[in-house]
Amino acid sequence: MRNGLLLLLMLLFCCSNVHAKDDAIPVQGRVLDNMTGEGIPGAKVYLMTSDSVVIDSMITYPAEAGEDVGFYRFEHLTKVGNYIVRASAEGYEDGYMHCVLRSKREFFVSVKPIRLAKAHELAEVTVKATKVKMVVAGDTIVYNADAFNLAEGSMLDALISKLPGARLTKDGQIFVNGKYIQSLLVNGREFFSGNPKLALENLPAYTVNKIKVFNKSGAASKLAGRDMGDKNYVMDVKLKKEYAVGYMGNVEAGAGSNNRYKLRGLAIKFSDKERIGIFANSNNLNDNQRAALNGEWSPQDVGSGLQTTKTVGAQYMRFLGNEFSWFDLSSLWNHTNTDDESLSSKQTFLYGGDSYQHSRYKSLGSSDNWTAGSNFCIQKDKYYTINNLSFSYAHSHGLNNSNIETSDNQSLLNRMLSANSLESKNIDFNLKNSNGISIIADMIRWNFGINYNRNTQKTFSLQDLTYLQHSLPRDYRNQYINRLNQNLKLSAGISYTWTFRNISLQPEYNYAYSYIKTDNPLYRLDKISGRDSSLFDRLPSATSILATVLDNGNTYHFIEYQNSHQFNFCYRDLHSKLLKCEISVNLPVRIAHANLYYQRMGRHDVSRQSIFFEPNIWLRGNAWEIKAKMNSELPDLTTMVNYRDDSNPMNIILGNTQLRNIHYYDIEGGKTFEGKKHNRLNINMGYHQTDNAVAYSLVFDKQTGVSTVQPISVNGNYRIDLGIGYTRPLDKKEKLSIDNQASFNYNHNVDMAMVQGATQSQRSIVNNWKISNVLKLNYRLDDNYEFTLHGGGTYYLIKSQREGFNNIHAGDYNIGMNAQITLPWKLQLTTDLTMFARRGYQLSEMNTTDWIWNAQLSRSFINKKLLVKLQGFDILRQLSNTQYLMNAQGRTETWNNSIPRYMMLSLSWRFNVNPKKK
DSSP states (O other), X not given: OHHHHHHHHHHHHHTOOOOOOOOOEEEEEEEEETTTOOBOTTOEEEEEETTOOEEEEEEOOOGGGXXXXXXXXXXXXXXXXXXXXXXXXXXXXXXXXXXXXXXTTOSOEEOXXXXXXXXXXXXXXXXXXXXXXXXXXXXXXXXXGGGSOOOTTOBHHHHHTTSTTEEEOTTSOEEETTEEOOEEEETTEESTTTOXXXXXXXXXXXXXXXXXXXXXXXXXXXXHTSOOSOOEEEEEEEXXXXXHSEXXXXXXXXXXXXXXXXXXXXXXXXXXSEEEEEEEEEEOSTTOOTTTTTTOOOGGGOOSSEEEEEEEEEEEXXXXXXXXXXXXXXXXXXXXXXXXXXXXXXXXXXXXXXXXXXEEEEEEEEEEEEEEEEEEEEEOSSEEEEEEEEEEEEEEEEEEEEEEEEEOSSSEEEEEEEEEEEEEEEEEEEEEEEEEEEETTEEEEXXXXXXXXXXXXXXXXXXXXXXXXXXXXXXXXXXXXXXXXXXXXXXXXXXXXXXXXXXXXXXXXXXXXXXXXXXXXXXXXXXXXXXOTTOTTOOOSSGGGGGGGBOGGGOEEEEEEEEEEEEEEEEEEEEETTTTEEEEEEOOEEEEEEEEEEESSSEEEEEEEEEEEOOEEEEEETTEEEEEXXXXXXXXXXXXXXXXXXXXXXXXXXXXXXXXXXXXXXXXEEEEEEOGGGOEEEEEEEEEEEESEEEEEEEEOTTTOOEEEEEEEEOOEEEEEEEEEEEEESSTTOOEEEEEEEEEXXXXXXXXXXXXXXXXXXXXXXXEEEEEEEEEEEEEEETTEEEEEEEEEEEEEEEEOSTTOOOEEEEEEEEEEEEEEEEXXXXXXXXXXXXXXXXXXXXXXXXXXXXXXXXXXXXXXXXXXXXXXXXXXXXTOOOOSEEEEEOSSEEEXXXXXXXXXXXXXXXXXXEEEOOOOO
């Protein structure tokens, strides 16, 4: 794999094109509406000398250009000097902008946007037309929010989950056509310091006008007027005009069965100068019903336990002239209470007979998290600076107890009763700074960062282990751990970019320093004479007694230092005439040095120094791209200490001094095909390989039920991914559309299997195939009626040559219908009925069929300001609290105390205050 990447690098350099000696340099920019910030199509643009002599003229790109609407580009500028660009459009006052060609080494001259003011107010005209769901131009997708019917009261997450080609995960990650969205913006700005879940769960969908997905240039690219390698794939949520300036907000309160409730409120002030927002949210819904009305809430999403969440946040943002100049302050507080109760039966596949574990678990906990942050960004004509500061504090505590029984296929081996009390405090401080200065056609950039983390954990545990088949003595332990972990990270870097037209060369240096200090004293309180075992979470009154019961074998202290020096050379060609694409090649060499000073029953020091060559290549053409990279890392030095940790008598952990450096190889590629009438086909492929991956060898003692694990380096792990997505309308009016997303995944997994007799582990190879497809057929008659047929399935094939392994052929599939209908008396019904089925599993109880019916009935009053809605989840009471899981290692059956089904009646009020027109 390494040799293949090196060969590809050599071929690229050998194929470097000889550029024609063309002295002409383009001049380009955009003409925008001063009020809306949107491009103006068909505007007349003139390029003039500094004394107003017209050199050239043209018309800006039309509305069909998508992201490039209002764009212009003059060719053949040859003389260094000052120039003027004038723009005029019907209904607007003329606008002017100065620009300078400083050197013939520049790739092009980037002109600041020309914002035209309206000459007079035009009468509003209402145009009724077919609502197009999306427009695609190059790598930019623009979705029209009004073309999607949503249940009344929906938030942004419900809208995004309906976008063609989009996928929203349970934890708030967004993917569009298989590509991960790196940042979610609102009107071009971050929302609450870039926390996407806050926007997804609190921003009302009715405020959204357009959603734009594109590769957004960073501050360095904007300053240089060319791609500097800082682009991000972003989703920008554009609000409707009436919500872009003024005050808007909404409040909601709901009560339901099983004591369910929710309270939510949001208020935001928008203007062209600042944005102020505050929100609050409190509920006991476990936050797992987010996608309940679109057929994506499967029985596997029930979740575990009961959770109550309270969140309050506020943000102030001040705009300082352009999209890269702003200042903000934000703060967020979150409180969570959890109540988890579960019963579990686990079977582990072993040579010579499987092992079984039955457990009962109960946990109560709460946590408080407070974060505060500030960002200060400035971009001028010749420099930029970006500063990020954040601080967070978290405090959590909990109590839990468990009863675990371990057996083989004939008899019960042991039983362990345990109770634990935990209190944790965490402080985190982070500061980042990055800067850039433009020097004619070149740029110098530098950055530095500081991160400090301090974590303390106080843990009391009570363990009572009884061996039932042998005369081994009862193992009773009352332990106390007062753990302190501190981590300091420093980083700095500098680079210089030399540019000649479309080619740039960039030498770069980066330094990283890490300091980790951990103290983990473990005390055996059960060895204190006369101690009351019922007070397991209490310390003795005389702290001097603790020193006499220190467990030296499981107490450790260590300090770790890491230094990293990276020397990189970057070659970038924005327009290779030979390969007809953009090329970026990085050739970093990193020197990593780590030292560990470890104290545990004596001194155990570990030192490792390595030199890593980590090249990466990026090719991007018209609607396609290919990426290839190599990365390496040192193994965790604390796992390389020769130690034995038996603080948990059921799970003994060993170190391994022979762990090797880990290497990662990744190749990814994608191609998008654009057809007529908004047809779109995208294909994404990936290959990922890990050499010297850390696996955990496990030896199971069938006499006592004790497991011993040890990290070990293994080779042969790789994964192949393929994704194909296709979307298109099926009729001329685009009322009927289809969206199909298919994927194939193959995972070649190498691990260490357990062997009979507890002698050693053997190499185990398991091949995993996973084939999935999701199909949606949508018919939108008008704003009042929309129907969606949806279906999907996943086929699993797990094979191994390991002795005693039974191959697994199984599949999950679903089919259902979603409808949104306007009923008489202005009632709106949104409903989804989906059948989820599992087939092919060896155990009959895993082959299930569940009919999940969720619905919402709503009615708005007072010009849609007041909304009453009745929601029902799992109306047919099909969801079970018992879940089944099977993989190559074994199977698990788990019951938990979650309550997925409920009915809820809620009332919400929304308001919007706009400034009066002068």
